[in-house]
Amino acid sequence: MRPESEADLAELIKAANGPLRVRGGGTRPIGAELDGSVLETGGLSGVTLYEPGALTVVVQAGTPVAELEQVLAAEGQRLPFEPMDHRALLGTSGTPTVGGMVAGNVSGPRRIQTGACRDVMLGVRFVDGNGTILKNGGRVMKNVTGYDLVKLMAGSWGTLGVLTEVAFKVLAEPETEATLVFRGKEPAAGVAALCAALGTPFDITGASHLEAGLDGDSARTQVRIEGMEASVSYRVKALQGGVLAGFDAVTGEDSARLWQEVRDVTPFAGHEGAVWKVSVKPGDAPALTAALRAQGLGFKAMYDWGGGLIWLLIPEAGDAGAARIRQEVARLGGHATLIRGSADLRARVPVFQPQPAPIAAIEAGLRQRFDPKGVLNPGLMAG
Amino acid sequence: MQMPEPDPSILSRKAQIVARLRTVLPADAVIEDEMETRAYECDALTAYRCPPLAAVLPASTQEVSDVLRICHEEGVPVVPRGSGTSLAGGALPTADSVILGVARMNDVIETDYENRFIRVQTGRTNLSVTGAVEEEDFFYAPDPSSQLACAIAGNIAMNSGGAHCLKYGVTTNNLMGVTLVQMDGTIVELGGAHLDSGGYDLLGVICGSEGQLGVVTEATLRILRKPEGARPVLMGFDENEVAGACVSDIIKAGILPVAIEFMDRPCIEATEAFAKAGYPMCEALLIVEVEGSVTEIAAQLERILEIARRHNPVELREAKDADEAGRIWLGRKSAFGAMGQINDYMCLDGTIPVNELPYVLRRIGEMSKQYGLGVANVFHAGDGNMHPLILFDANKPGDLELCEAFGADILRLCVEVGGCLTGEHGVGIEKRDLMTDQYAAEDLEIQMAVKDVFDPSWLLNPAKVFPLGSSESRRNVRMAAE
Numbered sequence: 001m002r003p004e005s006e007a008d009l010a011e012l013i014k015a016a017n018g019p020l021r022v023r024g025g026g027t028r029p030i031g032a033e034l035d036g037s038v039l040e041t042g043g044l045s046g047v048t049l050y051e052p053g054a055l056t057v058v059v060q061a062g063t064p065v066a067e068l069e070q071v072l073a074a075e076g077q078r079l080p081f082e083p084m085d086h087r088a089l090l091g092t093s094g095t096p097t098v099g100g101m102v103a104g105n106v107s108g109p110r111r112i113q114t115g116a117c118r119d120v121m122l123g124v125r126f127v128d129g130n131g132t133i134l135k136n137g138g139r140v141m142k143n144v145t146g147y148d149l150v151k152l153m154a155g156s157w158g159t160l161g162v163l164t165e166v167a168f169k170v171l172a173e174p175e176t177e178a179t180l181v182f183r184g185k186e187p188a189a190g191v192a193a194l195c196a197a198l199g200t201p202f203d204i205t206g207a208s209h210l211e212a213g214l215d216g217d218s219a220r221t222q223v224r225i226e227g228m229e230a231s232v233s234y235r236v237k238a239l240q241g242g243v244l245a246g247f248d249a250v251t252g253e254d255s256a257r258l259w260q261e262v263r264d265v266t267p268f269a270g271h272e273g274a275v276w277k278v279s280v281k282p283g284d285a286p287a288l289t290a291a292l293r294a295q296g297l298g299f300k301a302m303y304d305w306g307g308g309l310i311w312l313l314i315p316e317a318g319d320a321g322a323a324r325i326r327q328e329v330a331r332l333g334g335h336a337t338l339i340r341g342s343a344d345l346r347a348r349v350p351v352f353q354p355q356p357a358p359i360a361a362i363e364a365g366l367r368q369r370f371d372p373k374g375v376l377n378p379g380l381m382a383g
Numbered sequence: 384m385q386m387p388e389p390d391p392s393i394l395s396r397k398a399q400i401v402a403r404l405r406t407v408l409p410a411d412a413v414i415e416d417e418m419e420t421r422a423y424e425c426d427a428l429t430a431y432r433c434p435p436l437a438a439v440l441p442a443s444t445q446e447v448s449d450v451l452r453i454c455h456e457e458g459v460p461v462v463p464r465g466s467g468t469s470l471a472g473g474a475l476p477t478a479d480s481v482i483l484g485v486a487r488m489n490d491v492i493e494t495d496y497e498n499r500f501i502r503v504q505t506g507r508t509n510l511s512v513t514g515a516v517e518e519e520d521f522f523y524a525p526d527p528s529s530q531l532a533c534a535i536a537g538n539i540a541m542n543s544g545g546a547h548c549l550k551y552g553v554t555t556n557n558l559m560g561v562t563l564v565q566m567d568g569t570i571v572e573l574g575g576a577h578l579d580s581g582g583y584d585l586l587g588v589i590c591g592s593e594g595q596l597g598v599v600t601e602a603t604l605r606i607l608r609k610p611e612g613a614r615p616v617l618m619g620f621d622e623n624e625v626a627g628a629c630v631s632d633i634i635k636a637g638i639l640p641v642a643i644e645f646m647d648r649p650c651i652e653a654t655e656a657f658a659k660a661g662y663p664m665c666e667a668l669l670i671v672e673v674e675g676s677v678t679e680i681a682a683q684l685e686r687i688l689e690i691a692r693r694h695n696p697v698e699l700r701e702a703k704d705a706d707e708a709g710r711i712w713l714g715r716k717s718a719f720g721a722m723g724q725i726n727d728y729m730c731l732d733g734t735i736p737v738n739e740l741p742y743v744l745r746r747i748g749e750m751s752k753q754y755g756l757g758v759a760n761v762f763h764a765g766d767g768n769m770h771p772l773i774l775f776d777a778n779k780p781g782d783l784e785l786c787e788a789f790g791a792d793i794l795r796l797c798v799e800v801g802g803c804l805t806g807e808h809g810v811g812i813e814k815r816d817l818m819t820d821q822y823a824a825e826d827l828e829i830q831m832a833v834k835d836v837f838d839p840s841w842l843l844n845p846a847k848v849f850p851l852g853s854s855e856s857r858r859n860v861r862m863a864a865e
Contacts, residue, residue: 054737116578116579118579119556135823136826136829141766142548142763144805144806144808145818145821146810146827147591147592147830149588151590154587155583172634172635201520201611227679279577283495305578334575334581356571363583369832369833
């Protein structure tokens, strides 16, 4: 099914009496394989409204992310949160859509400075499980008119409604960027350097650490600065003369390439194994990976968001570390999501972090209200 | 502004309810005396007042949980209260409700500079959060103008903003986690020192829910290292349109100032008479502030001034030092006080798409003539958040009602041009009945369905946000169940 308008989409959902698998470009499949008819949103495409002077764009959910980015680039602007392209990591083909990006609250390295996808979403239109067309928020940057269901829709993976339109705050592309790189730090020292850099007034827009073996034999720690020429060179010098002493500066395309690798987790692409996305307090990250290794788990690790986001590449054997990872994460505070795994593994292991009972009850209550027939990606986020 | 009739069965059980609350709180934390409950009869929307049944001042999350459990069992509505600075009536009680004030919960629980967060109890004031970290040169970014008095609890309830949110975002963008107590006393943790949610973004729903989904007792807030410096520049223009175009050009040029403040002629005149900041007499005045090192500030200002000059300003004033910077901000910061000197006023909070600014100002001017009430405009121009101040005489019969009608028309205009009713003050009771101008019945229904999930008995701040007619059946189910 591929409705060509919001009204058609609403009719389809209203008529549905069995499960629907909501799909944008199909590039970010997640969770156990679901039954049901595929409902594609690609027919709802195009930029509805773009006001560069107001830093605002409104776009239909089925629009390719690349198309939106092109429209923004023509005015020297961009999506602030640097959304990841999952195709290399997941080995998928197709065209990532705005709706899929929002449904997964997909953000990249710049998340630490500009916020996540959800932070710059100003408004949504969506169709709930009854087939009712709904809107929330709007297209202005400050809005506390009623509950913020915009945030609720971000990261709900199509289980509460099918997005039809999203309004974003956009930002200007910077004049230039530079990356400060150091080779050969252990994870603890690497993450400590990232935290130190993030504690400076120098507006860091990326802070990552790749363990040894991911890009050659030595580990790579990298910190990004963006902005006006004069400002970037000032901050590079200030950091090199301070908390990032010994780091080398890389600029232009060479700098951009380093961040595309981190954004898309390309060091794990094409390598066998399950991939976990783990969110913890940045300073806890090195201790977390060390503790897991001490328990005998073997894996490769890449740290983004100053250490707050850990990507793990781990053999598929058994539960692919699920029990141990989740136990440690629960102890420290945070969550772990299985982003990649065989169909068999995804059927065996809860893909999303299991929630404590009172929160699980709220989530189930919301699903019941937004999708009483249980037709929208049923079971995907039910834990 | 109507409020529901109090439930007589609750009023008649006051002694019993108070006695039960006293079993879980110290004696001085339960206020029931009719003179003393007066202190809680209103918030900063002082036109509406009603003493509550009682007020409680718990000192811990556990005490909040105990209070809510008892009120849940007794079927008593609860109105959470931070510092009572809401301009929208968010903390206005009804005679059958218990005010739950978090003022005694103001501790700093944890400060972590390495991971850049602070964990506080939510009775703590906004400014004292920054106060707790500024010796390490850190700050908490959202800066509502009531920041000296307003509590983090209220900031979360209303998703408060401030002058600097063009760069730093509003409360929801700086809130990492909360401890939330549900109406039945259940305590849940949402978010924390890590980023994003492993399930639905319930934290995002809680922020801005006006105390209707739960009581937030603790919060993890992002703190940032202070920029090396900041400097404002002041510009005067002959026309609102030109000032609006200048704002748009600055933004389009890729410069992101931390603040762009706009004042119109009536506002300039009033603040000059009061604060004598030396502002030029013109139609529109902009204060643009940038941050960074000396080099960075100079580079940004050079571009901003170049753009401003293209719009033929009648005045362009750079701050050479801290003293001059202070004078540039002086008038803006005393604008509300200045208006209060000459009149009673009502402060609105609609947001509009920035490019609609000239049209909206012109329409407000026309309406001002029709209603015969003066209006001064001061607002955050970078993000379109307007604060028209309507001047009226509270002692003149009918003037408040006239002012409210005028205000409602301005807010409808904001919605009409693609904006919203409230940018940072919240709906409360003030804009409750205008919600149907912004949202269709289904849009309000799904929001109320969210409240059904968090607070099935509709006891938390029940008469706010939604038009009374829309929420009536839900509130009545609660009454019938007693």
